[in-house]
Amino acid sequence: MGLTAERKAYLEKLCGKFRRDVVDALYKAQTGHPGGSLSVCEILTTLYFEKANVDPQNPEKPDRDRIVLCKGHAAPMLYRVLAEKGFFPVEEMKTLRRLNTRLQGHPSVKHTPGVDLSTGPLGAGLSAALGMALGLRLSKTGARVYAVLGDGDVNEGMVWEACMSAVKFKADNLVAIYDWNRVQLDGKSADIMPQGDMEAKFSAFGWRCLTCGGHDIKSLCDAIDKANAYPDGRPVMILADTVKGKGVSFMEGQNTWHGKAISEADHKRAAAELGGD
Amino acid sequence: MPRRNWGAIEMAKAIREVYGEALVKYGRDNPDVVVLDADVSASTRTALFQAACPERFFNVGVAEANMAAMAAGFASVGKIPFINSFATFVTTLALLPARIFGSYSKLNVKFMGAYGGLSDAYDGPSHHAIEDVAIMRALPNFRVYVASDEALTDWLVKHAIESEGPMYIRLSRDVFPSVYGSDTAFEDGNGKVLRDGKDVTIVACGVMVGFALEAAKALALEGIDAKVVDMFTIKPLDEELLLVSARTTGAVVTAEEHSVVGGLGGAAAETLAAAGTLVPMGFVGLADCHAECGSYKELLSKYRLDVSALVAKVRETVGRKG
Numbered sequence: 001m002g003l004t005a006e007r008k009a010y011l012e013k014l015c016g017k018f019r020r021d022v023v024d025a026l027y028k029a030q031t032g033h034p035g036g037s038l039s040v041c042e043i044l045t046t047l048y049f050e051k052a053n054v055d056p057q058n059p060e061k062p063d064r065d066r067i068v069l070c071k072g073h074a075a076p077m078l079y080r081v082l083a084e085k086g087f088f089p090v091e092e093m094k095t096l097r098r099l100n101t102r103l104q105g106h107p108s109v110k111h112t113p114g115v116d117l118s119t120g121p122l123g124a125g126l127s128a129a130l131g132m133a134l135g136l137r138l139s140k141t142g143a144r145v146y147a148v149l150g151d152g153d154v155n156e157g158m159v160w161e162a163c164m165s166a167v168k169f170k171a172d173n174l175v176a177i178y179d180w181n182r183v184q185l186d187g188k189s190a191d192i193m194p195q196g197d198m199e200a201k202f203s204a205f206g207w208r209c210l211t212c213g214g215h216d217i218k219s220l221c222d223a224i225d226k227a228n229a230y231p232d233g234r235p236v237m238i239l240a241d242t243v244k245g246k247g248v249s250f251m252e253g254q255n256t257w258h259g260k261a262i263s264e265a266d267h268k269r270a271a272a273e274l275g276g277d
Numbered sequence: 278m279p280r281r282n283w284g285a286i287e288m289a290k291a292i293r294e295v296y297g298e299a300l301v302k303y304g305r306d307n308p309d310v311v312v313l314d315a316d317v318s319a320s321t322r323t324a325l326f327q328a329a330c331p332e333r334f335f336n337v338g339v340a341e342a343n344m345a346a347m348a349a350g351f352a353s354v355g356k357i358p359f360i361n362s363f364a365t366f367v368t369t370l371a372l373l374p375a376r377i378f379g380s381y382s383k384l385n386v387k388f389m390g391a392y393g394g395l396s397d398a399y400d401g402p403s404h405h406a407i408e409d410v411a412i413m414r415a416l417p418n419f420r421v422y423v424a425s426d427e428a429l430t431d432w433l434v435k436h437a438i439e440s441e442g443p444m445y446i447r448l449s450r451d452v453f454p455s456v457y458g459s460d461t462a463f464e465d466g467n468g469k470v471l472r473d474g475k476d477v478t479i480v481a482c483g484v485m486v487g488f489a490l491e492a493a494k495a496l497a498l499e500g501i502d503a504k505v506v507d508m509f510t511i512k513p514l515d516e517e518l519l520l521v522s523a524r525t526t527g528a529v530v531t532a533e534e535h536s537v538v539g540g541l542g543g544a545a546a547e548t549l550a551a552a553g554t555l556v557p558m559g560f561v562g563l564a565d566c567h568a569e570c571g572s573y574k575e576l577l578s579k580y581r582l583d584v585s586a587l588v589a590k591v592r593e594t595v596g597r598k599g
């Protein structure tokens with residue numbers, strides 16, 4: 001199924017709204033992670049609105065595709081996307097990170113409809129996604145598993161253990177999407193843990209690698225379609241080129257905006273850039 | 278810097294800030310001190326040490342197990358490595374190196390647990406450390422300390438550098454009530470009596486120490502005279518002080534920002550039971566559950582880790598005295 005120009009425009013408009021709402025929610029909460037949330041916007045929107053088989057009317061249906069946000073600190077964007085999809089009311093964004101909320105600081109299966117795995121500690125998500133993929137394959141559901149990784153996540157050794165295991169067990173229903181913004185908490189990946197040739201590394205581990213524009217919905221759709229169409233039992237890593245803090249000029253590429261509370265003045269500037277009032 | 282008003286007592290500095298400064302203060306001129314961090318140096322405040330001594334600072338990326346095992350290597354060639362991340366990651370992901378290289382091999386590694394307890398409040402249970410003390414206390418040869426205020430935090434860093442052997446030190450993201458003057462002398466294995474009393478002993482650690490002093494004041498008004506001990510040295514536990522306090526006051530209430538399973542309360546109960554000193558005991562701690570996200574103060578209150586919870590538990594425990 002191709003992405004029509006109309007649909008693409010619609011999804012882009014949604015993303016604009018999501019960015020604004022997430023910045024508003026983070027401003028209201030005075031805690032949380034702007035950079036990684038803005039970075040993952042198109043990836044999650046494409047998955048939930050175009051590619052994944054999920055049904056908010058039936059959030060637990062066994063044959064649904066699973067989406068694992070390995071970089072759990074981007075929860076605010078996940079919540080906004082899930083809300084738009086119909087898993088819970090958009091107004092609940094106001095309760096982000098507050099006592100008694102369903103929208104916990106990091107994704108929690110226990111609390112939030114539509115969340116498939118509780119995450120937060122980096123590094124463990126891909127292995128869990130692999131287990132899901134192998135389990136779903138055993139159950140012959142036809143379901144696929146999408147794991148969304150970040151740079152910090154990929155620092156962890158367990159990710160590379162998962163990479164080897166996924167190849168060994170021919171996890172052809174597993175697609176990893178790497179939100180590759182090359183910035184983590186303390187700084188640029190180049191300074192914190194240099195990445196070298198990531199494509200060559202994942203390829204050497206036996207994965208198929210695709211690259212795409214991580215803020216380009218058409219490019220993401222094409223990559224995911226391609227990943228899902230391979231017939232030969234190899235897991236696929238989509239290296240999605242992204243910008244941390246995308247959409248708010250003074251946050252873009254800045255590790256200082258990884259987990260900083262948004263001041264009133266900065267919120268005004270961000271809101272002016274994102275529009276939507 | 279966040280300022281927090283804990284009722285009557287106000288403090289200026291978060292424990293993590295004090296820690297970062299102490300690392301610089303005691304580590305700058307000691308060429309053996311090396312500091313490792315796992316992409317959270319802005320949070321743990323080891324960034325201060327990086328700025329002061331860049332050649333002895335190693336940011337390994339988000340790779341806590343790697344960091345801990347590297348520390349073992351540093352220690353085996355005579356360095357004094359401090360590893361740093363959130364307490365929950367230091368005591369889970371880095372646990373295997375802690376066990377084989379620290380506990381078993383007795384290498385001189387210093388495991389620093391930033392964001393102890395619920396202090397990384399808004400990030401939620403995935404980032405809270407509620408069982409770190411229980412985990413590390415179970416490791417033979419590890420010494421385990423919980424920082425309860427600024428002055429003690431400063432001393433713990435100095436002590437970790439001076440005293441050889443594997444250690445786990447729990448810190449905090451937040452500001453704690455002040456209980457010590459800056460010239461207080463501390464000793465390994467010796468708890469601190471902060472208030473004398475004859476009816477019950479509150480044995481506390483971490484943020485609960487300041488709360489215990491507040492609780493003792495409130496209890497005095499209802500005629501309960503509570504002794505307050507800061508048992509910052511969880512291992513080695515100050516058994517003598519605990520036993521004497523239990524015998525003279527006839528009741529013990531432990532208080533910790535930790536699960537009631539296996540932490541300070543567990544350690545105290547083991548000691549009292551082994552000595553046959555069977556007095557009524559109460560345990561203030563997280564009731565074998567995970568918390569949730571919210572402000573630190575809200576969480577401490579909802580999960581019964583505050584002054585009022587302490588007062589209630591002491592009252593109830595004293596009521597069980599023969």
Ligand SMILES: Cc1ncc(C[n+]2csc(CCOP(=O)(O)OP(=O)(O)O)c2C)c(N)n1
Pocket residue numbers: 035036037039071073120121122123149150151152153154179181182183184185244258315316317339362366370
């Ligand atoms: C095991 C573990 N160690 C440390 C952290 C703290 N932490 C949260 S996010 C982060 C950096 C993440 O960087 P990246 O994955 O690149 O995120 P993004 O740029 O997409 O926001 C770190 C170190 C954590 N959540 N888990």
Ligand SMILES: [Mg+2]
Pocket residue numbers: 150151152179180181182183184244
């Ligand atoms: Mg990144």
